[in-house]
Every structure is written in C-alpha cells, then in structure tokens.
Amino acid sequence: MTTDDRVQSTLSVVIVTFNSAGVVLDALDALTGIDDLELVVIDNASADDTVDVVRSAWPSATVIENHENVGFARAVNEGVRRSNGDLVMLLNPDAQIGAHGIRVLRDALGSYPGDVVAPFVEQPAPQRIVSAGRMPTVWRMFTHYFGLSRLSARLPLLEGHYLLPRQVHGTMPVEWVTGACFVVARRTWDEVGGLSERWFMYAEDIEFCHRVRRAGRRVWLAPEARATHLVGQSDSSASTTVNAAWVLNLRDFYATHLAPSSRSVGLWTAVVASGLGLRGLVAAVRHGTGSPAARRFSGYSRALVRSTR
Known part of the structure; x- marks a missing residue:
C-alpha cells in the first residue's frame, strides 16, 4: 500500500454528543478541509442546541438523534454501524485534531495495518500524565499512585497505568489508549465487536484495547500526531459533582x-x-x-x- 493509497482511505469520524454545544464547534472546525472524511454525530438527547450547531457547521454530516441518553459505548457502536469508511476514528466533542495529526495517524495505520493508533493527547496544563499506558494491574496501579513510575526511565518495570510525558519517545506500542481520540481499521473494529456496552461510560476504551491485543493486534501511540482534550467538558453543562x-x-x-x-x-x-x-x-x-x-x-x-x- 502506498502513502497515497493510505491518505485516500475514507475516514469515518464518530462523535458522541450530550449537551456539547459549547465545545463541539471547535472539534468540527479542526476537521474542516480534510479530504475523504465522513462525519457521523450521535446525539444522546441533548437539552441544548448541540444538534443545530452540528448541522449548521457541517451540513453533510450524518446526525443520529437518540431520544434518551443511551451511554457512550452504545452510541459509538450505532454511529460506526451507520458509517462507511475503511478507517474509524473515535473523537470526543471536547477534543480537537487537525489535518496534520490525522495524516500522521493514517500513515501509521499504513505501517501497522489492523492495529489501533492514537495521537498524543494534550490536556490542560500542567500535563502530568499521558492518556495511554499499561493495563490496570495491581502492580501498575501501585507504581502510578505511589509515585514509583517516576523512576521508570531507568527501570521500565516501574511504569504505571498511565505513561508520563517524558516516557514517550517516538511511535511506541502501549497497552491502551484513550477513547477520546483513536483510529482503527473497520475490519478490526468488526472483528473484535466494537465497544463493550457493559458500562454506561468509562473503561470501554481500555477494554476495547484489551480485546484488540488478545486478537493478535497491537495498540500504538504516535506522538507526532497531536490532539487536545479539555477532559470532562464534553458535557458543557456538567456539574461539579464527583463522578467515580x-x-x-x-x-x-x-x-x-x-x-x-x-x-x-x-x-x-x-x-x-x-x-x-x-x-x-x-x-x-x-x-x-x-x-x-x-x-x-x-x-x-x-x-x-x-x-x-
């Protein structure tokens, strides 16, 4: 497969919204002008004007309006079923990735066909962790929460559940990446069965990566591709209540x-x-x-x- 062939693969960007009118426009603006891109937005019964914002900004988008909030994974799976691209990108409405980042991810999938590839997700400063890393075993959670992962540059055994920014050097295999932004070939998505609907939201991205790896595929972090994520602001009406x-x-x-x-x-x-x-x-x-x-x-x-x- 040549570089030109990779670039021309249709990319279906699937975004789940819920009261996201205050943030989704920036996500859509970042995608403007990217070739061979299909946009599918699934709205989980927003009470604000999210749907109108999406339709005004991107008239060609496929917009699915749910009558209730069915949760993240169920909405994503429906959006992917309604899409047509050879490549599927999950993108949070409060995340942004532009043409260069998408080009890097497409090229990476050309090098690692059938795998999952994610950008380095930049979060509001100070960025102490990377939204990618190792499976949440007892050891990896211990090294992360008790600070031992800070010593992992010399002792990789001490890497935690989350990678630290200084541990990221070039495109590298990881065990999970965040569902806020990643790209996967549709054939792999179909092979492993999409996101688990076991939970309303959270943990489905890690579980998906776990099944991808069990299927013999790999998960990659490509830091040359950069995305931004506001973390927790996909619902622009979110309260300050602690959600555990x-x-x-x-x-x-x-x-x-x-x-x-x-x-x-x-x-x-x-x-x-x-x-x-x-x-x-x-x-x-x-x-x-x-x-x-x-x-x-x-x-x-x-x-x-x-x-x-």
Whole structure:
C-alpha cells in the first residue's frame, strides 16, 4: 500500500454528543478541509442546541438523534454501524485534531495495518500524565499512585497505568489508549465487536484495547500526531459533582479480565483507594480541604471503599 493509497482511505469520524454545544464547534472546525472524511454525530438527547450547531457547521454530516441518553459505548457502536469508511476514528466533542495529526495517524495505520493508533493527547496544563499506558494491574496501579513510575526511565518495570510525558519517545506500542481520540481499521473494529456496552461510560476504551491485543493486534501511540482534550467538558453543562464511575468501572474491568483471584480484586481496591486517598490528603494540605483536587481524589477513594461494603 502506498502513502497515497493510505491518505485516500475514507475516514469515518464518530462523535458522541450530550449537551456539547459549547465545545463541539471547535472539534468540527479542526476537521474542516480534510479530504475523504465522513462525519457521523450521535446525539444522546441533548437539552441544548448541540444538534443545530452540528448541522449548521457541517451540513453533510450524518446526525443520529437518540431520544434518551443511551451511554457512550452504545452510541459509538450505532454511529460506526451507520458509517462507511475503511478507517474509524473515535473523537470526543471536547477534543480537537487537525489535518496534520490525522495524516500522521493514517500513515501509521499504513505501517501497522489492523492495529489501533492514537495521537498524543494534550490536556490542560500542567500535563502530568499521558492518556495511554499499561493495563490496570495491581502492580501498575501501585507504581502510578505511589509515585514509583517516576523512576521508570531507568527501570521500565516501574511504569504505571498511565505513561508520563517524558516516557514517550517516538511511535511506541502501549497497552491502551484513550477513547477520546483513536483510529482503527473497520475490519478490526468488526472483528473484535466494537465497544463493550457493559458500562454506561468509562473503561470501554481500555477494554476495547484489551480485546484488540488478545486478537493478535497491537495498540500504538504516535506522538507526532497531536490532539487536545479539555477532559470532562464534553458535557458543557456538567456539574461539579464527583463522578467515580471511571474508577469503579476500571475495577470491574480488572476483576472481569485481569484478576487472577478474588483476593487480588480486594488488593486492587485497597491499593487504588489508598493511593487516591493519599493524593486527596496531599491536595488538601497544599490547597485546602475544599479544593477541587482534594474533594475529587477523596471522593474517588471513598466511592471505592463504600462499594465493597
């Protein structure tokens, strides 16, 4: 396959929206002018004018209006079924990637056909972690939450669940990437069955990458491609309530797919709850008990502990 053939492969960009009028326009503007791109937007019953914003900005888009919020994975799977491209990109409405980044990802898939390729996702400063890394085993969660992963430049065994920015050097294999932005060949998507609808949202990207790797494919981080992600702002009406679903679902994924025994699930819970609690304590000392970081980390830790009772 030549470079020209790779560039000409039709890319279906699938975006799930929910009250995203305040952010989705920037995502759409970044895609303007990219050749051979099909846009599919699935709206999960937004109460704002998200659908009107999308249709005005991109009249040729396929827009699917759900009558209720069916969750992220179910909406994505429906969007992919309604798309036609040889390549599928998942993109959050609060994420942006432009022509250069998409060209890099297309070229990478030409080098690694059938695999998953993701950009380096830049988050609001300071960026302490990368939205990619290793599977959430007890060891990887321990090294991350207790700071040992900072020593992994010399000891790769200490790499955590999340990679650190300084650990990223060129296109590299990883075990998972964020569903905020990645590209996969449709044949691979169909082969592994799309996203799991086990959860309303969160953890489905890691679980998908797990199945891709079990199918003999690989997952790649291509840092020459850059995307931005506002993290948590895909719903522009989101409240400040702590939502611990991500860590509860992550434990459920671990228990279902990675845990060697029921005891290891208890150990995972203890390690992660302790690590999150410690981070909440540090944030409280530095910024006060009422600071967003202190409330967030402490809330995650408490949710894990309460879920075991």
